Amino acid sequence: MNFFSKQRFINLTILVLVLLNMATIAFFWFSRPPFGKAMPENRQIIEKFLIEKLHFTPEQQHRFQQLKEEHQHQTRQIREELRPLKDSFFSHLEDKNLPQHALDSLSMLIGKKSAELDLVTFEHFRAVRNICNDEQKVTFDELIQEVLRMTAPHPPDKNRLPPIHQR
Numbered sequence: 001m002n003f004f005s006k007q008r009f010i011n012l013t014i015l016v017l018v019l020l021n022m023a024t025i026a027f028f029w030f031s032r033p034p035f036g037k038a039m040p041e042n043r044q045i046i047e048k049f050l051i052e053k054l055h056f057t058p059e060q061q062h063r064f065q066q067l068k069e070e071h072q073h074q075t076r077q078i079r080e081e082l083r084p085l086k087d088s089f090f091s092h093l094e095d096k097n098l099p100q101h102a103l104d105s106l107s108m109l110i111g112k113k114s115a116e117l118d119l120v121t122f123e124h125f126r127a128v129r130n131i132c133n134d135e136q137k138v139t140f141d142e143l144i145q146e147v148l149r150m151t152a153p154h155p156p157d158k159n160r161l162p163p164i165h166q167r
Contacts, residue, residue, distance in 0.1 A: 071124040082113040
């Protein structure tokens with residue numbers, strides 16, 4: 001192979017690799033779930049799941065909708081208060097002179113808001129359980145753990161995490 005054919009082969013190989021990289025990035029970009037869309041769809045699935053499994057009457061469905069709207073309003077408010085706390089907390093990553101007690105204080109405020117969010121959710125499901133008749137309460141008690149798993153953020157897939165090497 002002479003110099004020009006080697007150079008042509010290298011250029012062609014680089015072009016193919018660049019195109020493959022671009023195609024791979026495009027695939028991952030367009031196949032990801034849209035940000036902010038998964039949660040409302042998940043809520044609708046959970047709502048339908050509960051209504052169907054518990055066989056809610058129209059009156060119970062109306063009350064359930066009211067409880068859901070109240071819960072969403074409360075959690076939205078708490079999340080709006082939580083976001084700036086977390087932003088402030090993580091904005092100090094490069095600050096080497098920040099006293100530990102300042103981080104501890106921010107961390108405790110974040111923990112209190114997170115606990116408040118959990119308590120609001122607990123009270124919401126308690127209120128949903130209270131609109132159930134005795135037979136529905138038995139079914140609700142059987143389903144609640146599954147519902148909570150459906151609402152929880154999903155942990156990362158351990159098989160997709162990079163391996164941690166011991167030094």
